[in-house]
Amino acid sequence: MPRIDFRLLLLIVAINAVTADRIKDMIYMSVDGVAACFRRHNGTHQFGCSSSRGGSVGVIQILDGPDDLGWLETNATAESYMIVMPISMFTQNIIERLEATNIINGILVTKNSSEENPSSYSPEATCPNKYSSHKMCDVKNPWNPLGNNFLLKDWKFPIFYIENNDLVMKIKDCYYKHNAHDLKNLNEKSLCALEMQSFMSAAVNSESCIRRSQNILYVHSLRFCDPLGDRNIHWPLSPLTNETKSVTLVMARLDANSMFDGFAPGANSAVTGFVTLLATAYYLNSLNATISDTNVLFSLMNGEAFDYIGSSRFVYDLEQGNFDALAAGSLKLDSINTIIELGQLGNSENKLYLHANNYMGNNLIEELQKTLSLENTTISNSVPPASIQSFLAVRPNLTAVVIADHGNQFTNKYYGGILDNNETIAFNRKQQLNKTLANIAIKLGDLLYEKVTGEKPSSGNSTVIEELVTEMLSCYLISAQCNLFQAASSPGVKLSNQLFSLYVGVNGAPNIATMYTAQLLALLTGEKLPEMSAQECVDHRLSWMGGYNFTGICINSTVTYTPAVSPAFIIDGYPMQSGLYSTWTESVWQSLSVRMFLKPSAAAERLSITLGSVVAILSFIIVWFIKSRSELLFKQTRTAEDC
CATH class of the missing domain: 3.40.630.10 (Zn peptidases)
Structure with missing residues (x-):
């Protein structure tokens, strides 16, 4: 029998593993270049967005105008939807109507470079920094009357933003190919869907997430949120x-x-x-x-x-x-x-x-x-x-x-x-x-x-x-x-x-x-110091920059x-709900991503579950049968020992 060259076999396996497409990549198309809405907190509340822990999934539904929204409110048949909408429709009125349907699992906001900007879009409050200002804002005559307060809203689903026209067209092509031509029978066919992953670790408010981060019961130190701040x-x-x-x-x-x-x-x-x-x-x-x-x-x-x-x-x-x-x-x-x-x-x-x-x-x-x-x-x-x-x-x-x-x-x-x-x-x-x-x-x-x-x-x-x-x-x-x-x-x-x-x-x-x-x-x-070399500049703790001719110059600056x-995070025992200083924190997250895939029809899913159940039951029966007959099936014949 010829010897097997295990080194050659190992090389073949390695090459096959490297060149083969992963099944995951064949199923999902990653939507790159997206920006996620994320969660922030102050001393009393949480604001922003989060997906479910395993990611939020829904059938794609394009919203280009009032008729699309009306259909979704009255005729939607799928269990959950991922809304793809231009930023011109990302308004307070439309969002309230979408939320009222209770079938929205996420929103992808798009911005096409060829489209005109909406007449206004301010996600800030009508009175920015209302509760921390020395002189209070007049709510009847606010500083920012066009503010829709989206930044101070606790969203129940993830939201992403994208400006990549090519990827938006791929999403729309998939929608029009699989979803749009027979809206009444969505459950009977495979549908284009999106998965959004933006699970946020922190919740409730800044005080709660900081306290959880300091919990001594954790074997390894865990961070659930970080204070906002820079220099x-x-x-x-x-x-x-x-x-x-x-x-x-x-x-x-x-x-x-x-x-x-x-x-x-x-x-x-x-x-x-x-x-x-x-x-x-x-x-x-x-x-x-x-x-x-x-x-x-x-x-x-x-x-x-x-x-x-x-x-x-x-x-x-x-x-x-x-x-x-x-x-x-x-x-x-x-x-x-x-x-x-x-x-x-x-x-x-x-x-x-x-x-x-x-x-x-x-x-x-x-x-x-x-x-x-x-x-x-x-x-x-x-x-x-x-x-x-x-x-x-x-x-x-x-x-x-x-x-x-x-x-x-x-x-x-x-x-x-x-x-x-x-x-x-x-x-x-x-x-x-x-x-x-x-x-x-x-x-x-x-x-x-x-x-x-x-x-x-x-x-x-x-x-x-x-x-x-x-x-x-x-x-x-x-x-x-x-x-x-x-x-x-x-x-x-x-x-x-x-x-x-x-x-x-x-x-x-x-x-x-x-x-x-x-x-x-x-x-x-x-002060420009052209006579200094790079090393001398660093030794004197000065700044070595490219300069206007990009060749390098030493700068002496004050x-x-x-x-x-915020002082709230350096004062021991600071009461987070006092409102004296800023208490803003940002939640920690693991990944922010959007993927598109073809979701099987409800009938196909039922068939998969049925076949899986049948196979599982048959497997149990076969295993039970073999185990119960093991003495007969695996009976060994004794051979006489040589004298």
Whole structure:
């Protein structure tokens, strides 16, 4: 008998295993590029979406108009459905009607690049940060009247968002081939279905999930949720010293909100404001002001969409005397005499407003009114949902103003959502928005220069500032693969051709948008040291960046980070339901995915169950029969032993 070469056999088996298609891949088609709605909590409630533990499954039903919705309400025959709908139909009224059917297992929201945006889409509340604001919102005249409150809803099924036109067409093709031609007899044939996996580990509220995470009965440490938080960014015009008597704080919000993971563009709600701040810092730094006893601090606050995480921590550290990140001594809250916040400015080419508090007699603010022609659009004692809320809560008499593109109600129709992007603020390289933001930066910079030096500045180059604003807007709204971010990176770093999400994220997880913004601020305002090599730069603990020619340059900068984590998570025994500080957490999850497959008909499923049951019963009978006759069937004949 020929010997079997086991090595050859093993090689054949290995090759077959590698080249063979897995059965799973033959059954399911993965829907890539989707963004999931996920779960967050505060001190009292849970918000967002979750699938069942094993994934939620349903038959695909396309909703393109009112007739499709009407059919689903009156004639649906399948047990559960996965709704595929354009974002134009993702409205409060339609969602309420879908929920009332009790047959919805999930929703896939689609955005086709060729389709026009809906007239409005704001998933935020009509009163953003309503319960954490110093000055409460008037519910009869809210700041965000178009808000549908989707971000503060506890959804009973998973929701995903997709912009990939090709995959959407594949889903629709499958639907029209298998589901659409005979809607009355869906149970009698195989149907195209979706499986959504987005099970969230945490539930109830932040206090509950944190307590579960600290349970000593678990053999291995388990996390069910993480506190939201990241880092604030600060840059003083000149290093603060003990001789600094007063500080003018210029700040803007760095983060944006969104319902879907990875999609938080924040074009109007955040980008226009902090880009103007960056341009102001660059311009003021270029004027080479000589600082005496008055200084300017530029600060970017993170986590403001979630009950002012960054600004409340900033104020807490100031009150505790722990804010010592800016060189000699600690900055005191009493040292800040004026706050100027740059808010939403995406529609500022039409008109600017000044939301002013305690400004009478403040020369800087009165000059700001005149310079930006805000005398007739100043709203006294007005506090929009902005970072100044945290400061006025502890210092009600502090001079604090917000420059914004809105009066008593937002002009941003897409506040807090995935459509707050470059399209809805009509950004392009020749648009008036760039000039308007540059004009604000220059005029504010001139006033700050006069404030700290007592002298009028020489006229700056407005073209340079406008070009800088245009380039920054392109980096944050079109693609992060841009020259400015490349210059602010280490030499040789390859940037991805995508947008940075401005969602604050969870504490401890690096936020790439925060990192690049801080590096960009350092590049724009830091001292260039071309004589230093890369090694010398690192040895002196300075920043080695690509520079404008991408060959490498050493930057000496006073840009610094401070924690943007709510005091609620550092105060021992803090009562989570008190409402004093932000208590937002994000649930932990294992996987976020969507798969499409062909679901057998009900008749086929019944046949499978029947055949399986018959086979199982026959197997039991055969096993019983063999066992009961084992002595006869397996009787062994004895052979006489050799004598």
